[in-house]
Amino acid sequence: MLSERRVLVTGGAQGIGAAIALGLAKAGADIVIADLAAQSGTAEALMTKITELGQRAEFVEIDVTDKASVEAAVEAAGQIDVLVNNAGILVPSRLEDLDEASWQKHFDINAKGVLLCTNAFLPQMRERKFGRVINIASLAARQGIPTEGHYAATKATVVTLTRVYAQEVGEDGITVNAICPGIILTEMAQNKLVGADREYWTNATSLKRLGDPGDVAGAAVYFASDLADYVTGQALNVCGGLYFH
Numbered sequence: 001m002l003s004e005r006r007v008l009v010t011g012g013a014q015g016i017g018a019a020i021a022l023g024l025a026k027a028g029a030d031i032v033i034a035d036l037a038a039q040s041g042t043a044e045a046l047m048t049k050i051t052e053l054g055q056r057a058e059f060v061e062i063d064v065t066d067k068a069s070v071e072a073a074v075e076a077a078g079q080i081d082v083l084v085n086n087a088g089i090l091v092p093s094r095l096e097d098l099d100e101a102s103w104q105k106h107f108d109i110n111a112k113g114v115l116l117c118t119n120a121f122l123p124q125m126r127e128r129k130f131g132r133v134i135n136i137a138s139l140a141a142r143q144g145i146p147t148e149g150h151y152a153a154t155k156a157t158v159v160t161l162t163r164v165y166a167q168e169v170g171e172d173g174i175t176v177n178a179i180c181p182g183i184i185l186t187e188m189a190q191n192k193l194v195g196a197d198r199e200y201w202t203n204a205t206s207l208k209r210l211g212d213p214g215d216v217a218g219a220a221v222y223f224a225s226d227l228a229d230y231v232t233g234q235a236l237n238v239c240g241g242l243y244f245h
């Protein structure tokens, strides 16, 4: 389905990014895992799995908040047909207790990172008149919950960037879409989901289960494929029926 497509996944060494990388590789894509240098060891096992599927796998160092690092990653990665902007952080805090440094860090990684990476890969996509950009936003973009207000604001920004980019680059055959995962059991979510909280959120989903990272991969495969040729500027909830808007 994705043969001859080369995909770069930011924050792809673990969690949702790793599951998306694997899902796209199963659909026939070659994968560049782009993550912080410290994650190169973590990415090893994933790269072995991808090569066992018969696809190419490479690791490229990137800090999505740093323009020079992003430009070096573009240089190292070469031609990229599908960019998955997945790198992100969540350090919970009530808004009243939030310090400025944390606000800034969340916006730098979760929102500015999408801007820097997208802008860096667009010129080659425009030249080839083809490209797919898939932004990993969050259900938090739809409705913030206590202790995640700053994070929700970054993800609402990602959805807005998705809609505007779609209009600005569509003329060159490039689509830009977002995925809004619900609660997906990665390191990020495990840390906050303990005891009664976990039971509450499990019961709040229509499917009565929290998500696995692999649950997000199908939506990414769809947006990366020809099946989504006429779909752009959209944000798709992948949340087990936790939220409906």
Ligand SMILES: NC(=O)c1ccc[n+]([C@@H]2O[C@H](COP(=O)([O-])OP(=O)(O)OC[C@H]3O[C@@H](n4cnc5c(N)ncnc54)[C@H](O)[C@@H]3O)[C@@H](O)[C@H]2O)c1
Pocket: 010, 011, 012, 013, 014, 015, 016, 017, 034, 035, 036, 039, 062, 063, 064, 065, 086, 087, 088, 089, 090, 109, 136, 137, 138, 139, 180, 181, 182, 183, 184, 185, 186, 187, 188, 189
């Ligand atoms: N887990 C969830 O429930 C959930 C729900 C909705 C959205 N999301 C979003 O999905 C994405 C992945 O989340 P996850 O749960 O897999 O998190 P995770 O913490 O397991 O993985 C995040 C990855 O991003 C990388 N990263 C962090 N800062 C970076 C930087 N400056 N440059 C490059 N890479 C960087 C990390 O090294 C890590 O590999 C995030 O954008 C997150 O906001 C997660």
